[in-house]
Amino acid sequence: MSGTESIVFDSPRREWRADTFAMWVFVGSEAMLFGAIFLVFLFAHIDFGPAFASASKHLSLPLGTFNTAVLITSSFTMALAHMFALHKRWRPAVWSLLATSSLGVCFLVVKGIEYGKEIDEGLAPLLGLPFRYAGPDPVHAEFFFSLYFTMTCLHALHLVGGILAIAGLLAFWPKARPGNRQRRVVAVGLYWHFVDIVWVFMFPVLYLINR
Amino acid sequence: MTSAMMPSTYLAEGSSPGAWLLTTDHKRVAWLYLVSLTAFFFLGGAMAVLMRVELATPAGDLVADDIYNRLFSLHGIIMVWFFLVPSIPATLGNFLLPLMIGARDLAFPRLNLASWYVFIFGSLFALFSVVAGGVDTGWTFYTPLSTLYANGFVSTAALGVFIVGFSTIMTGINFIVTVHTLRAPGLTWFRLPIFVWTLYATSLVMVLATPVLAASLILIVLERVFGIGIFNPDLGGDPLLFQHLFWFYSHPAVYIMILPGMGVVSEVLPCFSRRPLFGYKAVALSSMAIAVFGFLVWGHHMFVSGQSAYGSVIFSFLSFCVAIPSAIKVFNWSLTLRKGEISFETSMLYALFFLGLFTFGGLAGLFLAALAVDVHLHDTYFVIAHFHYIMVGGMVTAYMAGLHFWWPKLTGRMYSETAGRIAATVTFVGFNLTFFPQYMLGFDGMPRRYHTYPPEFQFWHVLSSAGAVVLAIGYLMPLFYLGSSLFRGARAPDNPWNATGLEWQTSSPPPPHNFETIPVVTRPAYAYDMKGLEHERFSPHRPAPP
Amino acid sequence: MSELQKLVFGYVGLLALLALTVGSSFLDLGGFNVALNLTIAAAKTVLIALLFMHLTGTLPRLAVAAAGLWLVILFGLTVIGR
Ligand code: HEM
Numbered sequence: 001m002s003g004t005e006s007i008v009f010d011s012p013r014r015e016w017r018a019d020t021f022a023m024w025v026f027v028g029s030e031a032m033l034f035g036a037i038f039l040v041f042l043f044a045h046i047d048f049g050p051a052f053a054s055a056s057k058h059l060s061l062p063l064g065t066f067n068t069a070v071l072i073t074s075s076f077t078m079a080l081a082h083m084f085a086l087h088k089r090w091r092p093a094v095w096s097l098l099a100t101s102s103l104g105v106c107f108l109v110v111k112g113i114e115y116g117k118e119i120d121e122g123l124a125p126l127l128g129l130p131f132r133y134a135g136p137d138p139v140h141a142e143f144f145f146s147l148y149f150t151m152t153c154l155h156a157l158h159l160v161g162g163i164l165a166i167a168g169l170l171a172f173w174p175k176a177r178p179g180n181r182q183r184r185v186v187a188v189g190l191y192w193h194f195v196d197i198v199w200v201f202m203f204p205v206l207y208l209i210n211r
Numbered sequence: 212m213t214s215a216m217m218p219s220t221y222l223a224e225g226s227s228p229g230a231w232l233l234t235t236d237h238k239r240v241a242w243l244y245l246v247s248l249t250a251f252f253f254l255g256g257a258m259a260v261l262m263r264v265e266l267a268t269p270a271g272d273l274v275a276d277d278i279y280n281r282l283f284s285l286h287g288i289i290m291v292w293f294f295l296v297p298s299i300p301a302t303l304g305n306f307l308l309p310l311m312i313g314a315r316d317l318a319f320p321r322l323n324l325a326s327w328y329v330f331i332f333g334s335l336f337a338l339f340s341v342v343a344g345g346v347d348t349g350w351t352f353y354t355p356l357s358t359l360y361a362n363g364f365v366s367t368a369a370l371g372v373f374i375v376g377f378s379t380i381m382t383g384i385n386f387i388v389t390v391h392t393l394r395a396p397g398l399t400w401f402r403l404p405i406f407v408w409t410l411y412a413t414s415l416v417m418v419l420a421t422p423v424l425a426a427s428l429i430l431i432v433l434e435r436v437f438g439i440g441i442f443n444p445d446l447g448g449d450p451l452l453f454q455h456l457f458w459f460y461s462h463p464a465v466y467i468m469i470l471p472g473m474g475v476v477s478e479v480l481p482c483f484s485r486r487p488l489f490g491y492k493a494v495a496l497s498s499m500a501i502a503v504f505g506f507l508v509w510g511h512h513m514f515v516s517g518q519s520a521y522g523s524v525i526f527s528f529l530s531f532c533v534a535i536p537s538a539i540k541v542f543n544w545s546l547t548l549r550k551g552e553i554s555f556e557t558s559m560l561y562a563l564f565f566l567g568l569f570t571f572g573g574l575a576g577l578f579l580a581a582l583a584v585d586v587h588l589h590d591t592y593f594v595i596a597h598f599h600y601i602m603v604g605g606m607v608t609a610y611m612a613g614l615h616f617w618w619p620k621l622t623g624r625m626y627s628e629t630a631g632r633i634a635a636t637v638t639f640v641g642f643n644l645t646f647f648p649q650y651m652l653g654f655d656g657m658p659r660r661y662h663t664y665p666p667e668f669q670f671w672h673v674l675s676s677a678g679a680v681v682l683a684i685g686y687l688m689p690l691f692y693l694g695s696s697l698f699r700g701a702r703a704p705d706n707p708w709n710a711t712g713l714e715w716q717t718s719s720p721p722p723p724h725n726f727e728t729i730p731v732v733t734r735p736a737y738a739y740d741m742k743g744l745e746h747e748r749f750s751p752h753r754p755a756p757p
Numbered sequence: 758m759s760e761l762q763k764l765v766f767g768y769v770g771l772l773a774l775l776a777l778t779v780g781s782s783f784l785d786l787g788g789f790n791v792a793l794n795l796t797i798a799a800a801k802t803v804l805i806a807l808l809f810m811h812l813t814g815t816l817p818r819l820a821v822a823a824a825g826l827w828l829v830i831l832f833g834l835t836v837i838g839r
């Protein structure tokens with residue numbers, strides 16, 4: 001028995017290589033998805049810079065900064081899980097995974113609080129909610145908030161996907177062979193870090209630029 | 212497991228629905244796709260026939276304008292995303308890629324099956340839009356028509372295309388990783404069959420372009436459902452941005468829809484002229500060039516859209532350049548035939564027809580790429596003729612060539628050559644009769660997407676409609692003789708065409724995991740000039756080196 | 758355990774860059790705020806990719822390079838065309 005998961009590969013090393021490569025290709029593909037969304041934002045920003053700048057001031061910088069730190073920390077714990085798994089130190093690996101997904105949940109909760117505040121202030125032009133905005137150029141401020149909700153929701157959906165992936169990973173953890181555990185941690189990790197990178201760009205673009 | 216216990220062919224592995232629907236064998240997944248895509252092809256084809264019947268007379272007597280809009284929209288959506296994009300990659304590619312590179316399966320067999328389920332799931336959305344009342348935006352979903360004015364089931368259709376996009380991306384990732392990591396020992400990049408090169412190039416486009424389409428479609432759905440206004444000028448949005456995103460995907464996607472066909476004819480032409488492919492490296496690398504440079508020309512769909520004139524000039528220039536790698540291929544195929552011992556089997560006929568039709572369509576592309584000429588020809592039947600010559604005359608013809616070429620491998624049966632040759636010829640005649648008049652119509656100024664027209668256009672329209680009937684017969688014929696070959700066809704030998712290529716070294720049909728021992732490759736592809744050697748390209752009994 | 762050190766270094770570096778980017782937004786640098794913020798985001802990406810994602814080996818690099826090139830095409834030609 002060569003220890004590969006599928007009959008296709010003749011050595012675990014090759015299988016491993018194929019797995020990580022596939023994840024990187026997938027990440028590249030996802031990068032194009034977010035790239036297109038950022039492109040839309042870029043043009044809107046070029047067209048309506050001043051309106052966007054003043055609208056952006058209505059987002060909560062403290063909560064956004066806090067959330068960025070949370071995601072960075074979750075990436076760190078994910079990297080720890082990767083390290084522990086490679087050393088076959090399963091207990092700390094599981095704890096790191098649990099920490100990662102909890103931090104992911106924490107991010108979502110904080111984001112939910114932010115959304116709640118924005119809805120209260122009448123800044124969410126969604127689902128027929130009233131849009132009340134006192135600053136200059138309310139039409140384009142509304143456009144900013146549409147983009148803000150689209151982008152952050154898309155990111156949040158990806159984060160939910162990551163949390164579910166970790167949950168699935170842990171559900172199958174007891175029965176999985178060591179090699180498979182490692183491969184799955186690496187694969188989910190790559191995805192998680194990518195979702196973090198997306199936020200690393202979204203945060204300055206939405207919260208900071210031209211404050 | 213001893214070999215005595217293994218079923219001898221992948222078809223003997225079980226015939227219960229479960230054995231098919233839960234299979235992870237790439238050869239069976241290929242069949243799942245083949246059956247579903249055939250259904251879509253004829254569904255889309257039926258809509259085309261209805262349109263052609265309507266256009267036989269200048270008045271709108273068969274269908275109302277509204278229905279006509281829905282017909283051409285769904286025809287385009289189905290043909291592009293539910294047939295042509297997956298056509299060769301998901302059927303022949305799925306079946307042959309592992310066989311051609313000496314692998315037991317694709318790198319991720321379960322992902323492969325999953326991609327089919329995602330495809331079916333997405334197609335349910337599209338079929339729902341058909342049944343529920345249709346879509347009238349055209350396959351291009353242009354904003355603000357699709358977001359503000361269209362009252363059909365745009366969101367479900369867009370979601371269907373969006374979901375099918377994931378299945379495309381899954382296939383793309385699977386192919387890319389397979390080609391990189393599962394080539395048999397000795398099978399270097401420049402020994403790969405061109406079909407593998409083109410599948411690789413296609414996958415690259417699939418993986419990098421499809422997400423941008425996904426983004427633009429999801430924005431349309433969000434705009435329709437939540438009114439977020441990204442493409443709505445009243446709210447600050449930019450409708451033209453949609454066209455940029457759409458064509459960033461869709462021009463490269465036309466190469467998704469032609470590259471695999473180029474791969475197929477690169478296999479067929481050398482085989483039936485008993486000559487190695489001329490200029491192998493140029494053909495291989497031009498496939499990659501097409502994949503890359505195909506991303507630089509999308510603006511030629513937007514010459515009259517109001518994009519910057521400066522941009523249009525650049526896009527026009529780049530469009531001329533992108534024809535170069537295609538031309539390289541055409542020259543190499545033609546030179547392959549030179550001094551060859553040509554025989555006209557069915558698949559060879561299809562491949563030769565491909566050569567002519569693709570070249571003709573490509574040249575028309577150059578007319579359109581010329582900025583000033585396009586102002587006249589844009590949105591006329593000239594464009595329709597251009598892309599049908601390439602997508603139908605090129606890709607679908609290549610698909611038929613491949614289907615006939617590898618049918619013995621797929622099924623273990625031979626079909627009637629006579630019937631095949633007749634069908635190929637009928638298709639060729641019907642095709643030209645249908646689409647050549649459309650060049651004339653477009654040149655004379657007949658716009659696309661109308662169900663009525665001034666009487667002076669009727670002559671060409673009648674010819675075109677008559678051609679459509681002939682073409683339909685040409686496409687229906689294989690259904691019968693290929694179908695009956697499954698039951699009555701002679702048993703196929705392992706290598707009926709005496710072709711090179713690892714897939715021909717397996718039995719017909721191949722065993723479940725393709726190769727008991729992984730072959731060792733010692734020769735370049737298309738070694739048709741090495742007399743008597745083609746059968747020794749690898750020895751099935753020699754074990755792979757450790 | 759130098760592996761752990763590397764990860765901690767990355768983590769601390771990321772937090773420092775976060776502080777920097779937020780801090781810079783309170784200064785008025787004219788047009789440079791945008792450039793600075795994006796540069797910092799790129800730097801963070803490099804840290805994550807190299808230290809957390811272990812971006813090594815030809816194949817992963819190939820994938821990243823391809824995605825990078827295609828993003829340049831997408832942004833570049835759209836800007837030209839608009
Ligand atoms: C030889 C290189 C090619 C050139 C220079 C070229 C050029 C063009 C141009 C300039 C247009 C826009 C015409 C207009 O809308 O006014 C066009 C449309 C089109 N081309 Fe090509 N083309 C080439 C190859 C192909 C290939 C290989 C395919 C498909 C496999 C293809 C499919 C299409 C389609 C589908 C459209 C029309 C889309 C629509 O508006 O619905 N083209 N082509």
Ligand SMILES: [Cu+2]
Pocket residue numbers: 461462465508509511512
């Ligand atoms: Cu094009």
